[in-house]
Amino acid sequence: MPTRHVIHCLLGFLVSLSASHSALASCAPWLKHNLKQLHSGTPLDLCAVTAGKPLLLVNTASHCGFTGQFEGLEELHQEYKDQGLVVIGFPSNAFNQAALNEEEAAKICFYNFGVTFLMSETIAVKGANAHPVFQHLEQQKGEPSWNFNKYLIDKDGNVVERYRQWTSPTSWPMTSAIEKLL
Numbered sequence: 001m002p003t004r005h006v007i008h009c010l011l012g013f014l015v016s017l018s019a020s021h022s023a024l025a026s027c028a029p030w031l032k033h034n035l036k037q038l039h040s041g042t043p044l045d046l047c048a049v050t051a052g053k054p055l056l057l058v059n060t061a062s063h064c065g066f067t068g069q070f071e072g073l074e075e076l077h078q079e080y081k082d083q084g085l086v087v088i089g090f091p092s093n094a095f096n097q098a099a100l101n102e103e104e105a106a107k108i109c110f111y112n113f114g115v116t117f118l119m120s121e122t123i124a125v126k127g128a129n130a131h132p133v134f135q136h137l138e139q140q141k142g143e144p145s146w147n148f149n150k151y152l153i154d155k156d157g158n159v160v161e162r163y164r165q166w167t168s169p170t171s172w173p174m175t176s177a178i179e180k181l182l
Contacts, residue, residue: 027051028157030136038091038119039106046088046133049118052155053084054181056169057137059125060089061147062099062108069148070113072169076178077117083182084155087117090134092125095147137162150174154181 027047035044058073070089077087091098091105099105102122109115123131126143134143137151141162150163152174160181163174 026156028153030133031157033131033133035123036121038089038109038121039102044088044118044120049088050086050153050157053086054155054178055151055153056085056087056178057133057151057153058087058089059092059094059134059144059147059149060109060119061092061095061097062105064095064097064147066146066148066165067108067113069165069169070109070115074113074115074117076169076175080178080182081117085178085182089115089117089119090125090131091119091122092144092147093122094124094126094144097147098122152177152181 027050031046031050033046035046036042037044056073056076058069060070061067073087073089076085081087089109091102091109099108105122106119109119123134125131125134126138130138130143137143137159140159141151146165148165150167150169152160152163154160161177167174
């Protein structure tokens, strides 16, 4: 009897290991990066949170005329998270409209707008120093033209579309494109 129990446990472990390996294998290579979450020491393993899921990646800023889009992004997150959509915001000072520090940015995102979707630490999103994720997005659909450019990515890591700052996150073009990917 103990031998069967050991074999059963080993088989369970191997199945679990195989599932973990499959999840990592389905991560798009350009998403194999680790960041920190906004104003936190908590790691953000992009591969682990995005593998096999449709994504909406957004460059954000705290003091911009489009900052109110945090509400629409949160609405998308709440509407589609149980169907697999992952929304990640990437604060940046690419257009000189960022908060003075990550503490202020976190307050604006989490307290003022009630953001519960993932937010990374502040990164560069354009130019020679752009984070590799945004270098890839730029190669596929162009670099952000302003704050709140929204990049829609399918489950396989293909960049499907880029929506510029004036496209509302809850607009029909965005929601219908998201629903096609779910």
